[in-house]
Amino acid sequence: MAKYLAKRIFYLILTLFIVITLTFFLMKLLPGTPLTNQAKLSKSQIALIYEQYGLNKPVWQQYLLYLAGAVRGNFGTSFQFSDQPVSYLLSSRIGPSLQIGLQAMILGVIVGIVVGAFGAMRQNSWVDTTATVVSILGISIPSFVLAVLLQYYLGLKLGWFPIAEWGGFIYTVLPTLALGATPLAESARFVRTEMVDVLSSDYIELAKAKGLSRTGVIYHHALRNSLIPLITIVGPLAVNIMTGSMVVENIFSIPGIGEQFVKSVLTNDYPTIMGLTIIYSFMLCVVLLFTDILYGIVDPRIRITGKAN
Amino acid sequence: MKINSAVKLGTVATFAAVLLAACGSSSNSSSEASKQTLNWMENSALPSMDSSTATDVVSGETMNNTGEGLLRIGKNSSIHPGVAKSYTKSKDGKTYTFNLRKSNWSNGDKVTAKDFVYAWQRTVDPKTASQYAYMYAQVKNANAIMNKKKPVSSLGIKAEGNYKVVVTLTQATSYFPSLVASPMFFPQNKSVVQKYGKKYATNAQDNVYNGPFKLTYWTGTSDNWTLSKNTKYWDAKNVKLKKINFKTMKDPQTSLSQYQSGKLDATYLSGQQPKNYKNDKQYVERKSASTFYIELNEKKDSMMKNKKARQALSLAINRNQFVNKVLADGSTAAKGLVSTGLAENKGTDFNTAAAVPSATSQDLAKAQKLWKQALKETGRSSYSLTLMADDTPAGKNSAEFIQSQWAKLDGLKVTNSNLPFKTRLSRSQNGQFDAVISAWGADFPDPISFLSLFTSGNSYNNGKWASKAYDKYVAAATGKDANNNTARWNDMVNAQKTILNDQGVIPVYQQGKAQLVKSDVKGLIYFPTGANWDFSRAYIAK
Numbered sequence: 001m002a003k004y005l006a007k008r009i010f011y012l013i014l015t016l017f018i019v020i021t022l023t024f025f026l027m028k029l030l031p032g033t034p035l036t037n038q039a040k041l042s043k044s045q046i047a048l049i050y051e052q053y054g055l056n057k058p059v060w061q062q063y064l065l066y067l068a069g070a071v072r073g074n075f076g077t078s079f080q081f082s083d084q085p086v087s088y089l090l091s092s093r094i095g096p097s098l099q100i101g102l103q104a105m106i107l108g109v110i111v112g113i114v115v116g117a118f119g120a121m122r123q124n125s126w127v128d129t130t131a132t133v134v135s136i137l138g139i140s141i142p143s144f145v146l147a148v149l150l151q152y153y154l155g156l157k158l159g160w161f162p163i164a165e166w167g168g169f170i171y172t173v174l175p176t177l178a179l180g181a182t183p184l185a186e187s188a189r190f191v192r193t194e195m196v197d198v199l200s201s202d203y204i205e206l207a208k209a210k211g212l213s214r215t216g217v218i219y220h221h222a223l224r225n226s227l228i229p230l231i232t233i234v235g236p237l238a239v240n241i242m243t244g245s246m247v248v249e250n251i252f253s254i255p256g257i258g259e260q261f262v263k264s265v266l267t268n269d270y271p272t273i274m275g276l277t278i279i280y281s282f283m284l285c286v287v288l289l290f291t292d293i294l295y296g297i298v299d300p301r302i303r304i305t306g307k308a309n
Numbered sequence: 310m311k312i313n314s315a316v317k318l319g320t321v322a323t324f325a326a327v328l329l330a331a332c333g334s335s336s337n338s339s340s341e342a343s344k345q346t347l348n349w350m351e352n353s354a355l356p357s358m359d360s361s362t363a364t365d366v367v368s369g370e371t372m373n374n375t376g377e378g379l380l381r382i383g384k385n386s387s388i389h390p391g392v393a394k395s396y397t398k399s400k401d402g403k404t405y406t407f408n409l410r411k412s413n414w415s416n417g418d419k420v421t422a423k424d425f426v427y428a429w430q431r432t433v434d435p436k437t438a439s440q441y442a443y444m445y446a447q448v449k450n451a452n453a454i455m456n457k458k459k460p461v462s463s464l465g466i467k468a469e470g471n472y473k474v475v476v477t478l479t480q481a482t483s484y485f486p487s488l489v490a491s492p493m494f495f496p497q498n499k500s501v502v503q504k505y506g507k508k509y510a511t512n513a514q515d516n517v518y519n520g521p522f523k524l525t526y527w528t529g530t531s532d533n534w535t536l537s538k539n540t541k542y543w544d545a546k547n548v549k550l551k552k553i554n555f556k557t558m559k560d561p562q563t564s565l566s567q568y569q570s571g572k573l574d575a576t577y578l579s580g581q582q583p584k585n586y587k588n589d590k591q592y593v594e595r596k597s598a599s600t601f602y603i604e605l606n607e608k609k610d611s612m613m614k615n616k617k618a619r620q621a622l623s624l625a626i627n628r629n630q631f632v633n634k635v636l637a638d639g640s641t642a643a644k645g646l647v648s649t650g651l652a653e654n655k656g657t658d659f660n661t662a663a664a665v666p667s668a669t670s671q672d673l674a675k676a677q678k679l680w681k682q683a684l685k686e687t688g689r690s691s692y693s694l695t696l697m698a699d700d701t702p703a704g705k706n707s708a709e710f711i712q713s714q715w716a717k718l719d720g721l722k723v724t725n726s727n728l729p730f731k732t733r734l735s736r737s738q739n740g741q742f743d744a745v746i747s748a749w750g751a752d753f754p755d756p757i758s759f760l761s762l763f764t765s766g767n768s769y770n771n772g773k774w775a776s777k778a779y780d781k782y783v784a785a786a787t788g789k790d791a792n793n794n795t796a797r798w799n800d801m802v803n804a805q806k807t808i809l810n811d812q813g814v815i816p817v818y819q820q821g822k823a824q825l826v827k828s829d830v831k832g833l834i835y836f837p838t839g840a841n842w843d844f845s846r847a848y849i850a851k
Binding site: 030031032033035036037038039040041042043044045048049051052053080081082083084088089092093148151152155156159163164165166250251252253255259266268 | 354356357359362363364365435436437438440441442443455456457507510511528529530531532533556557558559560562563566567569570572729730731732734735752768
């Protein structure tokens with residue numbers, strides 16, 4: 001296990017290195033400058049300012065300097081938020097994004113499992129139909145549409161939840177629901193399909209024949225075996241939540257990092273683009289590593305350490 | 310590992326319970342808000358509070374309310390005393406002497422002439438890498454300092470004792486008083502700047518304020534920030550608001566909902582919203598000092614160089630229909646290159662004095678005629694061009710509308726190309742376009758801010774339109790007539806008339822902002838350039 005982990009962590013670092021390198025050079029191909037007042041500056045004025053930021057150096061030199069800084073934890077200074085170190089900008093804004101993302105993931109997957117399981121257990125009943133309709137809606141309604149609907153009805157009309165802004169758990173409810181809908185629907189769909197399959201397999205028949213209770217069969221045999229494919233989609237779901245959060249954070253005025261990503265690319269804020277790319281790819285790598293480890297735990301047949309003798 | 314059903318059910322149950330509990334206790338924070346609190350929204354967060362390096366409107370607006378320069382901008386861009394209680398101008402218009410009042414920083418330090426000298430030197434210092442240092446161009450030696458040819462100490466500003474500032478300019482600059490009233494000419498407390506070093510002005514605490522308010526909450530990256538009344542301000546007795554809560558609302562619908570639920574006292578409208586609220590009592594339109602105009606690339610071919618072709622393209626556009634039906638966001642039809650409401654002379658607006666109606670109105674029959682003549686003169690039977698514009702909603706709307714208008718000209722085929730701002734900008738600057746919708750916002754309330762763009766060889770003159778007469782008028786306004794208000798005004802009027810008569814650019818619209826403001830909010834001061842807002846006289850009437 002330790003050896004496996006070490007190997008995976010090495011790959012993680014390698015992946016990050018490749019991502020940093022590619023992003024750095026691609027980003028330098030973007031037209032324009034990171035200067036917000038670019039439209040009003042002459043070429044010579046821009047050149048003078050570039051000199052101060054070291055942007056006049058050849059790109060490969062800038063790249064090496066960036067790597068040297070990044071290794072020491074210095075990710076540069078933001079252009080949009082002038083004089084703010086990128087590490088501070090991101091660390092002060094990542095909390096809300098993480099909280100909403102995790103809440104949406106947990107809510108979505110847990111409720112999804114329950115909905116899917118109930119659907120499969122009462123196959124072709126009204127429960128099943130409802131569960132299917134819910135998953136289809138959840139998948140087909142984009143999070144930003146759901147966000148606006150939730151905001152209007154539960155926020156403005158009924159006044160149950162704050163319409164926007166940030167300030168405590170109550171403020172996270174609507175964004176969590178808006179973001180959690182897709183993972184909920186996806187996992188419900190997966191669990192249902194898989195469980196219908198499992199429920200008709202021989203070992204379930206055997207378990208029933210042996211006289212196990214219905215709940216025992218469902219929880220100990222059917223559900224556990226249905227969860228394996230669910231783990232596969234956790235990675236993609238995490239990506240889905242990360243991209244969804246960019247819009248949902250805007251709608252609910254959440255001081256997160258979602259919007260910074262889009263804005264930094266649009267404004268050529270090089271250090272912020274790099275910082276965010278590293279964070280997002282790191283999070284994704286960790287989720288993937290985590291799901292691989294989970295596989296082994298849920299399904300003993302999958303041996304992460306190689307051949308089981 | 311077994312997935313324990315009890316644990317799982319427990320998690321679901323807890324979650325449901327928390328959700329339900331959350332439903333019951335909707336927040337009640339608005340009730341505690343005291344009377345004189347203004348809740349204001351911005352479209353983007355506050356990125357900087359350093360008057361030497363800030364570049365955006367939100368920073369400018371916040372600094373204008375937490376700081377004060379030698380003078381202060383008021384309603385309709387009028388100039389009022391600030392830290393300087395009076396000033397005198399030398400006969401040649403090149404030397405200004407400001408007499409400072411005794412006033413204090415929020416930490417109790419005295420605001421002295423040295424604070425101005427320090428701040429101005431710091432801004433033009435190349436090490437500061439200020440993107441607005443060019444605003445100092447008229448101050449003696451500023452350009453040489455920015456280009457590292459002279460030391461910062463040679464800048465044309467001297468402190469004579471603690472309460473007198475003497476500024477030397479390279480040439481008479483009639484709008485200089487409005488420049489020194491803008492945030493990039495505000496004073497800075499040297500000991501505070503040096504004490505906090507890199508952290509200076511990066512959050513609410515590591516800074517001092519000499520304006521009507523002080524920043525009391527801002528982490529440097531937060532979406533909310535708070536201004537509180539500055540009791541040390543010299544005119545504090547006339548400041549009525551106790552607190553201003555700024556909130557960043559990136560989504561216009563969210564902002565409107567917050568306004569409707571009473572969480573905001575004002576909100577900017579966009580998209581379809583202005584149309585829906587146009588007849589509302591709380592609806593206000595604010596004119597910005599920004600003009601959107603079309604530049605034609607005269608380097609491209611004989612057609613774009615043909616005056617009749619340019620005039621036809623201008624005459625084909627129904628600007629009123631565009632601003633009222635398509636944009637409908639508070640924008641108005643452009644009456645000239647210079648924005649309306651920017652400057653006036655003896656009660657006459659610049660655009661009234663320098664109007665050329667034929668260059669900013671529609672006349673389709675005349676357009677057709679001129680277009681045919683232009684095709685004939687250049688030996689063509691048809692012509693096709695690409696119209697470049699921003700990929701913003703307004704940019705797309707503009708390009709589509711103008712394309713539809715130009716389609717009415719026989720033998721003209723127009724293709725649209727909507728590009729991200731920076732791409733559009735670099736293509737404009739490199740001459741890689743046929744026609745482009747450009748925009749310019751004035752930095753200070755004077756027509757020269759627009760007119761200086763189109764002198765031949767100017768780097769902002771993307772279409773490379775050139776006129777000797779125009780160059781002469783602009784040169785006179787900034788040179789020999791700089792200290793003669795009437796002659797200078799006439800020079801500028803003639804310059805605009807020249808460019809419009811030759812259709813050197815095609816002015817389309819002047820940007821406006823539609824806003825809803827609660828009717829109990831009084832005393833707001835708005836001006837179209839730079840910082841836009843002054844809250845020092847605002848109050849809540851209840």
